[in-house]
Amino acid sequence: MDGKSKEIYSELSAFLDSIDEERRNKIPEDLRELINSKKDDTYTPKYPKGTPLEKLKMNLKNKKYLFPKNLKEKHDEYSRQILIKNNAKINRAINRRYKQLKQNTYSNKKYIVMPAESFISLEDESTQQNHCVRNYAEKYAKGKCDIYFMREASTPNKSLVTIEVKERKIVQSRTKNNGNPNNNQIRFLNNWEKEVLNKAA
Numbered sequence: 001m002d003g004k005s006k007e008i009y010s011e012l013s014a015f016l017d018s019i020d021e022e023r024r025n026k027i028p029e030d031l032r033e034l035i036n037s038k039k040d041d042t043y044t045p046k047y048p049k050g051t052p053l054e055k056l057k058m059n060l061k062n063k064k065y066l067f068p069k070n071l072k073e074k075h076d077e078y079s080r081q082i083l084i085k086n087n088a089k090i091n092r093a094i095n096r097r098y099k100q101l102k103q104n105t106y107s108n109k110k111y112i113v114m115p116a117e118s119f120i121s122l123e124d125e126s127t128q129q130n131h132c133v134r135n136y137a138e139k140y141a142k143g144k145c146d147i148y149f150m151r152e153a154s155t156p157n158k159s160l161v162t163i164e165v166k167e168r169k170i171v172q173s174r175t176k177n178n179g180n181p182n183n184n185q186i187r188f189l190n191n192w193e194k195e196v197l198n199k200a201a
Contacts, residue, residue: 083123091119093141101146106192107153111185113163113192116140116147125149128159129176136164145171150185161185168197 094116101115116122119137126134133147140147150161150173161181164172170193173181181189 083120087119087137090137090141094118094122094137097140097143097146101148104148104196106196108188110153111150111160111188112153112156113148113150113189116149121149122147125159125162129162129174131162131174131176131178133162150181150189161189163189165197169193170197 095118098115098117105112105114107113116125122134122137122140126132136145136147139145144166146165148163148165149159150163151158152160160175162172162174163170170189173186173189175181175185
């Protein structure tokens with residue numbers, strides 16, 4: 001740290017010493033520690049509690065973590081890493097189920113339907129659709145139900161209809177905000193159930 005920076009932190013530290021305890025305690029502890037320690041360049045930053053940086057044990061001395069160019073993009077990326085880490089066992093089971101169910105993928109010129117591939121895909125679907133399919137992760141992993149995503153063939157990464165299947169029968173199909181599919185979507189799903197699910201071993 002250069003001399004000018006040390007001078008600034010020394011002045012801030014002197015300011016902290018000059019104010020009464022009540023006012024000083026209103027300043028976050030980590031910030032007080034930073035101000036008092038930085039003047040000697042001895043500060044080792046703490047991980048903010050509950051944040052992605054804390055959970056992933058990122059090095060907060062590295063500016064690329066502290067000040068990423070695209071904050072939201074990096075936050076989302078780190079959040080995904082946490083989800084995978086925290087749900088590794090469930091994710092492995094979902095991956096196995098996907099491999100079993102991917103033979104049921106079905107499409108025409110307009111639509112495609114495919115099984116959920118991972119825990120993250122369920123999380124993404126919940127976010128896009130504003131519903132609770134993420135809460136079905138454990139049931140899906142254990143084979144208590146099957147979860148499929150229906151998309152427009154031209155935009156396969158954009159959520160359209162989320163489907164729950166039990167015993168090769170569609171038991172739920174929901175669009176965004178738990179809405180109901182339209183007639184064309186229902187017709188496609190009925191054909192898929194008849195031509196693929198009912199014939200699956």
